[in-house]
Amino acid sequence: xxxxxxxxxxxxxxxxxxxxxxxxxxxxxxxxxxxxxxxxxxxxxxxxxxxxxxxxxxxxxxxxxxxxxxxxxxxxxxxxxxxxxxxxxxxxxxxxxxxxxxxxxxxxxxxxxxxxxxxxxxxxxxxxxxxxxxxxxxxxxxxxxxxxxxxxxxxxxxxxxxxxxxxxxxxxxxxxxxxxxxxxxxxxxxxxxxxxxxxxxxxxxxxxxxxxxxxxxxxxxxxxxxxxxxxxxxxxxxxxxxxxxxxxxxxxxxxxxxxxxxxxxxxxxxxxxxxxxxxxxxxxxxxxxxxxxxxxxxxxxxxxxxxxxxxxxxxxxxxxxxxxxxxxxxxxxxxxxxxxx
Amino acid sequence: xxxxxxxxxxxxxxxxxxxxxxxxxxxxxxxxxxxxxxxxxxxxxxxxxxxxxxxxxxxxxxxxxxxxxxxxxxxxxxxxxxxxxxxxxxxxxxxxxxxxxxxxxxxxxxxxxxxxxxxxxxxxxxxxxxxxxxxxxxxxxxxxxxxxxxxxxxxxxxxxxxxxxxxxxxxxxxxxxxxxxxxxxxxxxxxxxxxxxxxxxxxxxxxxxxxxxxxxxxxxxxxxxxxxxxxxxxxxxxxxxxxxxxxxxxxxxxxxxxxxxxxxxxxxxxxxxxxxxxx
Ligand SMILES: Nc1ncnc2c1ncn2[C@@H]1O[C@H](COP(=O)(O)OP(=O)(O)OP(=O)(O)O)[C@@H](O)[C@H]1O
Ligand SMILES: Nc1ncnc2c1ncn2[C@@H]1O[C@H](COP(=O)(O)OP(=O)(O)O)[C@@H](O)[C@H]1O
Ligand code: SF4
Ligand SMILES: [Mg+2]
Ligand SMILES: [Mg+2]
Numbered sequence: 068x069x070x071x072x073x074x075x076x077x078x079x080x081x082x083x084x085x086x087x088x089x090x091x092x093x094x095x096x097x098x099x100x101x102x103x104x105x106x107x108x109x110x111x112x113x114x115x116x117x118x119x120x121x122x123x124x125x126x127x128x129x130x131x132x133x134x135x136x137x138x139x140x141x142x143x144x145x146x147x148x149x150x151x152x153x154x155x156x157x158x159x160x161x162x163x164x165x166x167x168x169x170x171x172x173x174x175x176x177x178x179x180x181x182x183x184x185x186x187x188x189x190x191x192x193x194x195x196x197x198x199x200x201x202x203x204x205x206x207x208x209x210x211x212x213x214x215x216x217x218x219x220x221x222x223x224x225x226x227x228x229x230x231x232x233x234x235x236x237x238x239x240x241x242x243x244x245x246x247x248x249x250x251x252x253x254x255x256x257x258x259x260x261x262x263x264x265x266x267x268x269x270x271x272x273x274x275x276x277x278x279x280x281x282x283x284x285x286x287x288x289x290x291x292x293x294x295x296x297x298x299x300x301x302x303x304x305x306x307x308x309x310x311x312x313x314x315x316x317x318x319x320x321x322x323x324x325x326x327x328x329x330x331x332x333x334x335x336x337x338x339x340x341x342x343x344x345x346x347x348x349x350x351x352x353x354x355x356x357x358x359x360x361x362x363x364x365x366x367x368x369x370x371x372x373x374x375x376x377x378x379x380x381x382x383x384x385x386x387x388x389x390x391x392x393x394x395x396x397x398x399x400x401x402x403x404x405x406x407x408x
Numbered sequence: 409x410x411x412x413x414x415x416x417x418x419x420x421x422x423x424x425x426x427x428x429x430x431x432x433x434x435x436x437x438x439x440x441x442x443x444x445x446x447x448x449x450x451x452x453x454x455x456x457x458x459x460x461x462x463x464x465x466x467x468x469x470x471x472x473x474x475x476x477x478x479x480x481x482x483x484x485x486x487x488x489x490x491x492x493x494x495x496x497x498x499x500x501x502x503x504x505x506x507x508x509x510x511x512x513x514x515x516x517x518x519x520x521x522x523x524x525x526x527x528x529x530x531x532x533x534x535x536x537x538x539x540x541x542x543x544x545x546x547x548x549x550x551x552x553x554x555x556x557x558x559x560x561x562x563x564x565x566x567x568x569x570x571x572x573x574x575x576x577x578x579x580x581x582x583x584x585x586x587x588x589x590x591x592x593x594x595x596x597x598x599x600x601x602x603x604x605x606x607x608x609x610x611x612x613x614x615x616x617x618x619x620x621x622x623x624x625x626x627x628x629x630x631x632x633x634x635x636x637x638x639x640x641x642x643x644x645x646x647x648x649x650x651x652x653x654x655x656x657x658x659x660x661x662x663x664x665x666x667x668x669x670x671x672x673x674x675x676x677x678x679x680x681x682x683x684x685x686x687x
Pocket of ligand 3: 333334335369370371372373375376377378379382387398399400401402
């Protein structure tokens with residue numbers, strides 16, 4: 068009996084909650100008759116399991132926000148999905164984000180929530196906090212006004228906020244409280260899947276730990292999955308189960324957090340890990356040479372080749388596929404040849 | 409020594425609350441420090457959110473008047489700057505960089521407009537070629553070019569790209585002092601390093617002093633000459649960077665320092681699990 072139960076839960080575990088396949092999403096613009104295409108998400112495939120925290124790292128303008136915005140089904144022109152699919156599995160029911168737009172709309176707050184970059188601004192400065200909760204969540208929860216209020220209050224309490232904050236204006240609250248509130252907003256419907264863009268980036272270190280513990284706690288209690296973006300590798304170190312490294316719109320490496328930190332397989336990941344500043348160390352760090360790639364006109368072959376210390380001729384013409392290696396996947400002709408820092 | 413910037417017992421109070429529960433919030437209390445005009449430096453202000461960092465920065469920029477105390481820039485009381493001409497001269501010498509690049513640029517205005525108008529206003533340039541050249545030069549300093557930025561709107565760029573544009577804009581007038589309020593909190597580690605390295609370069613080659621406001625202790629340690637730590641409006645610690653950050657004596661500075669998560673999954677995740685158990 069017990070074994071059967073375990074078996075069942077194991078098969079639930081194994082079935083991914085999110086499956087992204089060959090996803091391409093481009094910003095397609097027309098400037099005075101000149102077509103311009105920014106290939107912000109270029110052939111990304113990944114899966115996320117139930118109960119998993121998946122972190123996406125990468126430099127500025129590599130396409131992190133574009134990727135999770137596309138996964139969230141929250142894109143607006145000029146960003147368009149050009150190829151590929153995003154499929155969720157909510158309680159055994161498949162939801163294909165770009166094939167079933169109306170179903171997606173309905174699922175949005177019930178099963179899935181998305182916290183945008185810079186979202187502390189979702190709190191309207193001239194309206195009390197309670198209105199934000201009402202606007203976002205009320206119609207998705209099917210509760211009476213009174214029940215709704217009670218639910219929101221108990222939720223706030225659980226995440227360490229005094230329910231009286233509902234009666235305040237955003238400017239009366241500290242940055243940390245506003246960020247807690249944003250997370251409160253994203254989780255009040257207890258979604259199965261949470262998508263968050265830079266959830267702790269603007270916070271100071273003292274508040275940051277609390278917010279990270281809060282995210283982890285909410286995730287554990289609800290058994291939900293999280294995909295989040297941050298360029299801050301210490302945040303990945305603190306809460307991610309697995310990390311995906313994005314470079315110039317492509318996933319170049321993916322693996323369990325510890326392995327990625329200790330044995331990076333891709334030269335870009337190795338650079339990222341080696342350049343982390345550590346207190347007590349003022350050695351001048353070399354920033355990566357060269358410029359971040361222009362996604363309107365990305366380098367041929369491996370997009371990292373103009374900046375890569377290991378590049379060989381082949382790298383300039385042929386794009387390496389993301390292939391399984393050790394505990395993860397990596398896209399590099401010379402995978403594993405980098406010295407871990 | 410000639411003082412570039414001198415703060416003497418600066419205080420700022422805000423009246424908060426409604427008609428019935430009105431009270432006074434002491435956002436900044438008794439802050440004093442001096443930057444030497446002959447010795448450009450990176451002067452770092454560290455503190456948690458709400459500790460008064462931004463309020464201090466706003467007073468230095470002349471955007472906010474102190475409740476008491478004085479702020480002098482090159483000997484002149486900043487609160488006494490009255491005429492348009494004086495104001496313009498002051499602003500050319502003291503340039504801001506703000507925390508949230510998404511808020512710094514109006515979404516309906518193209519980004520090059522900000523750069524061009526800064527060049528026209530502060531450098532007095534009229535000729536289009538000269539304006540373009542000055543703009544491009546500033547953008548090159550931060551690893552961008554006018555070709556990449558021309559005609560684009562803020563929502564078309566990533567957070568990090570916007571912040572680099574903000575730094576470029578501040579460089580155009582050739583300032584003596586840059587007040588950077590959490591300039592790197594939105595950008596990745598590598599770019600963070602390239603921006604703080606850029607500050608270092610500005611200090612060493614252009615002789616620009618920088619007030620670097622941050623809660624990122626690792627970059628603070630890495631580039632600062634001097635540091636003050638603010639806590640609830642007070643300066644609780646001040647001194648050379650190695651002393652203050654390497655060996656903090658005040659209880660609050662110690663807490664701040666030990667709150668820095670190490671970039672190590674084993675240690676960092678254990679800290680978070682511990683926190684979780686505590687609540
Ligand atoms: N609305 C838009 N129109 C055109 N191009 C855009 C738009 N939004 C983003 N881009 C471009 O797409 C690329 C990827 O941007 P994205 O915001 O996804 O980066 P990011 O990895 O999240 O960076 P950051 O860490 O700085 O937030 C950039 O080159 C950016 O300029
Ligand atoms: N315009 C204002 N009106 C009322 N209170 C303010 C205003 N600006 C700042 N404060 C308050 O002053 C304190 C210091 O804020 P601030 O200088 O922004 O801190 P920091 O930049 O260190 O996060 C905070 O409690 C903040 O809420
Ligand atoms: S494929 Fe070549 S250029 Fe790309 S990361 Fe690997 S070695 Fe460097
Ligand atoms: Mg982003
Ligand atoms: Mg501030």
